[in-house]
Ligand code: ADP
């Protein structure tokens with residue numbers, strides 16, 4: 094027999110299947126070790142095809158597969174298909190795709206699998222008693238064996254590890270008993286599941302939906318029942334109870350004997366959701382995310398593969414969970430950027446979900462209060478079914494939002510980052526024994542440091558971004574891109590004047606200003622700096638919910654989906670921070686973030702208020718977010734995208750060149766530009782491409798490497814992908830500069 098094998102670690106330009114001879118037991122999807130190269134070494138690969146015949150060139154002897162490794166991670170037919178899809182769709186290597194669909198560690202030689210052995214008596218009590226009393230050849234004389242037998246007589250079965258601890262009993266005794274046919278040894282894989290505890294406090298109470306929720310559910314249910322690939326967008330305003338509708342749909346799918354994948358943007362940000370789902374679906378849930386240990390992830394994967402799981406909850410990579418018979422894939426908060434992978438394969442979970450739903454004839458259910466513009470467009474144009482949920486659950490009203498003009502505050506001589514209005518409202522919250530959330534999209538103390546004499550701004554020596562001052566631990570300058578850290582200089586490194594000033598403010602400075610102006614209020618700060626450690630984040634949320642602080646202050650961590658019944662006021666310290674980015678999605682991101690934050694206020698019986706501080710009080714995006722008016726935002730945004738030709742009206746491809754050396758980089762940029770031009774003048778002349786650049790990347794220098802880019806507006810299809818694939822292949826010859834292609838990147 095012969096087989097075709099893709100090597101797992103191979104550069105893109107030579108990534109193709111190689112022929113080997115193999116034994117008859119090999120199946121497609123087997124991970125194999127094969128000889129490769131002249132030096133007699135071996136490499137890992139995956140068999141993608143097994144065949145009876147193979148054309149072998151004259152004078153060549155085909156090498157044969159050395160071994161099959163990790164048989165429990167043999168790829169199924171569907172997974173092989175997924176790998177092919179990933180390779181074609183995102184231009185990665187087959188090996189990168191394989192590593193993505195398998196859990197990390199699956200391919201390591203020392204597999205992290207534990208077994209539990211149980212000795213089980215094959216004879217009944219009487220027969221054992223006879224054995225123990227009988228003398229001569231038919232009886233059992235060895236003291237060790239007799240001890241083990243006496244122990245088993247009462248229990249019927251016991252773990253081998255326990256038997257071995259009995260006085261005088263050795264492993265040899267136990268094997269001897271097995272050989273005599275007295276007992277059998279069962280081997281069970283030991284499976285770690287850190288979420289198993291939730292199953293003990295099961296909550297299977299019936300979900301009673303409101304009328305609006307019921308209507309949404311019924312639409313979803315009828316789509317599901319078509320048993321064809323379908324896609325729906327559950328567009329529900331904040332507080333409308335999307336989770337309950339999703340749960341009902343999951344109940345229904347599982348009752349139908351099918352399985353479900355539910356993706357969430359970040360597990361650590363949704364401890365409540367995870368616990369609710371684990372308690373509802375008990376042992377039949379697997380949770381997959383990157384803070385699990387490697388062993389835990391492997392075990393979760395194996396439970397799924399064995400068919401022990403109906404519902405997989407997880408972050409992006411859980412989209413590859415090896416479930417059979419998928420009935421529905423849910424992507425909660427589908428607009429979140431975490432669904433797009435930034436490293437190869439640069440896939441979007443939505444595309445994978447759509448592919449898998451196609452294979453399984455399943456329903457893809459996207460949910461969001463602020464859908465990605467691309468998704469809403471698909472819903473409006475019929476590719477997805479739009480399932481709107483336009484009222485808040487239980488009659489809760491949308492928060493009232495007020496905009497505060499911070500320029501006016503400055504004019505009135507208020508230097509603090511808290512306006513008079515917000516200050517008064519915070520004081521009221523305290524008086525009424527309610528709670529407030531204060532949001533600022535920037536961590537650290539000050540956003541940059543500059544010299545008042547010469548204007549120098551302190552930059553990271555490894556990146557072209559300014560350093561942020563962090564006040565904790567005696568104070569240090571930190572690069573948010575690469576993590577570089579240095580002590581704060583006394584004087585300007587450029588002109589030596591002792592005139593450094595700290596400009597802009599982050600969460601740390603806001604915290605210290607707040608405690609100055611509102612000393613009677615208890616603050617809790619939540620950002621990447623205060624939530625390190627596995628449970629820090631959960632603990633903070635619990636503490637806040639229990640009322641141990643008046644104000645929760647922090648970065649977008651405070652904005653996401655939490656449900657705090659006592660929060661009646663939400664303040665946005667500065668709404669402008671994400672507006673100035675040149676990215677065409679800046680408005681969309683700002684709108685979504687502000688809507689989420691504002692939606693945190695007044696979710697229970699009390700009406701909430703949101704205060705939005707800004708230097709651009711007339712900005713349309715801010716105004717619409719204050720009204721929670723996604724529809725109008727979308728109308729404006731889609732018109733703009735149509736006019737300027739941005740997604741969804743075209744696709745985009747981002748070509749990034751990276752090099753250690755600036756001169757090499759600029760040479761490579763010329764080469765790439767010429768290559769693209771030649772293709773568009775030649776073979777690909779009829780492709781509707783608009784090419785921009787090469788230009789320096791927004792962050793030109795990142796971690797000691799320089800980067801230049803080209804941006805292409807195009808229509809992605811097999812042909813244009815082929816062209817990008819050729820570019821990657823041709824560019825691979827360059828040893829000093831690397832080219833990466835990101836199709837439909839989320840940040841440009
Ligand atoms: P969303 O995610 O759409 O912003 P949530 O799912 O957080 O909204 O719902 C808001 C609040 O209303 C939550 O406390 C939730 O438990 C409650 N809720 C929503 N629907 C129901 C329902 N059908 N039955 C009971 N409580 C509900």
Ligand code: ZN
Nearest residue numbers: 553556572575
């Ligand atoms: Zn840096």
